[in-house]
Amino acid sequence: MTLRSPNDRETEDEPVRHAVRTYAALQPGLHVATDRYVAIITTLLDDAGINYLSITGRTKSVASFAAKAVRTIDGEPLYSDPLSQITDVVGIRVITYLQSDVTAVAQLFADQLTIIDDRDLGEETAREGRFGYASRHLLISSPAVQRPASVQVRTVLQHAWAEFEHDIRYKGTVPAELAPDLERRFTLAAGLLELADREFPEIRNRLQSSLEERHPDFDPADPRISSQELATFLASQYPDASWSRTNHYGWISGLLLELGITSLEELGGLLASVDMDALIARMGYRYPAGVVRRLDDALLAVFGARYVGLTGNAHRIPLLTSRLEKLSGRSANS
Numbered sequence: 369m370t371l372r373s374p375n376d377r378e379t380e381d382e383p384v385r386h387a388v389r390t391y392a393a394l395q396p397g398l399h400v401a402t403d404r405y406v407a408i409i410t411t412l413l414d415d416a417g418i419n420y421l422s423i424t425g426r427t428k429s430v431a432s433f434a435a436k437a438v439r440t441i442d443g444e445p446l447y448s449d450p451l452s453q454i455t456d457v458v459g460i461r462v463i464t465y466l467q468s469d470v471t472a473v474a475q476l477f478a479d480q481l482t483i484i485d486d487r488d489l490g491e492e493t494a495r496e497g498r499f500g501y502a503s504r505h506l507l508i509s510s511p512a513v514q515r516p517a518s519v520q521v522r523t524v525l526q527h528a529w530a531e532f533e534h535d536i537r538y539k540g541t542v543p544a545e546l547a548p549d550l551e552r553r554f555t556l557a558a559g560l561l562e563l564a565d566r567e568f569p570e571i572r573n574r575l576q577s578s579l580e581e582r583h584p585d586f587d588p589a590d591p592r593i594s595s596q597e598l599a600t601f602l603a604s605q606y607p608d609a610s611w612s613r614t615n616h617y618g619w620i621s622g623l624l625l626e627l628g629i630t631s632l633e634e635l636g637g638l639l640a641s642v643d644m645d646a647l648i649a650r651m652g653y654r655y656p657a658g659v660v661r662r663l664d665d666a667l668l669a670v671f672g673a674r675y676v677g678l679t680g681n682a683h684r685i686p687l688l689t690s691r692l693e694k695l696s697g698r699s700a701n702s
Contacts, residue, residue: 387450388434402427402458405517415687417661418472421463428457456518463527472655473521482509502526525561591630592621601632602659612658620660623680642666650695
């Protein structure tokens with residue numbers, strides 16, 4: 369057996385120490401990249417009309433980077449070049465309500481960003497005949513940001529399971545004698561949550577079909593169409609569309625008020641003039657666009673540049689302009 373001298377070990381460790389020092393110098397600037405990715409992804413999902421619970425970002429700490437950089441397998445370093453091989457220094461997490469929205473988010477990224485890597489860990493687990501960790505992991509890049517970002521996309525139930533398991537299993541708090549029983553219980557919980565994830569779309573569909581029969585309360589002193597009224601109306605107007613984010617109903621109600629539309633009767637009459645089949649053909653929806661996105665496009669089709677110029681749309685003029693060109697049959701380069 370060949371014994372390594374302390375000098376040999378120091379020589380082997382030097383690349384890691386250099387990488388950690390370099391990362392420590394870079395890390396403050398990576399917070400900007402993280403915030404930029406959160407903003408880009410939020411804009412993409414909102415514009416596509418995909419429903420989601422949250423979008424959060426984190427920049428890997430220097431301590432976490434160092435701990436990962438020194439990992440070994442069978443005594444050999446896992447990373448020969450930690451700075452380029454550790455790809456999750458910018459991390460984004462997207463939490464959705466339904467599994468179909470996880471798929472839609474991944475498709476959206478494939479269309480609008482560059483996908484460097486894409487792993488569906490839930491599918492990998494299922495192919496092995498097991499229940500367990502389920503999450504879509506993507507490595508993406510954008511021309512607007514110099515660094516790639518590691519993105520986890522999962523449902524709220526998948527997230528709950530993963531967070532609890534990580535908190536319990538990876539903190540060294542499981543006594544050896546309890547490990548087999550806890551492993552079985554974690555597996556059972558994963559199976560139950562997968563079943564619940566399959567039931568949620570059916571629950572949503574049944575609720576959506578019953579919204580036509582509801583008569584929500586509203587404030588007569590508020591000139592806007594209430595969020596509840598609008599949600600009920602849009603569910604019946606676009607029965608094939610998915611729900612939108614809760615706060616988006618109030619937001620687009622404000623846009624309706626800017627247009628002088630303060631009743632469902634007025635809105636219904638306006639939408640009756642829209643050729644929805646032609647609109648859908650022009651937009652070519654690739655994702656389960658929510659009802660608010662569908663209304664947004666209908667208003668854009670009717671009012672055109674006037675709609676783009678509304679005060680409530682000031683933050684998304686380029687996006688609306690691009691969509692208006694699509695509705696008009698013109699490309700941005702024509």
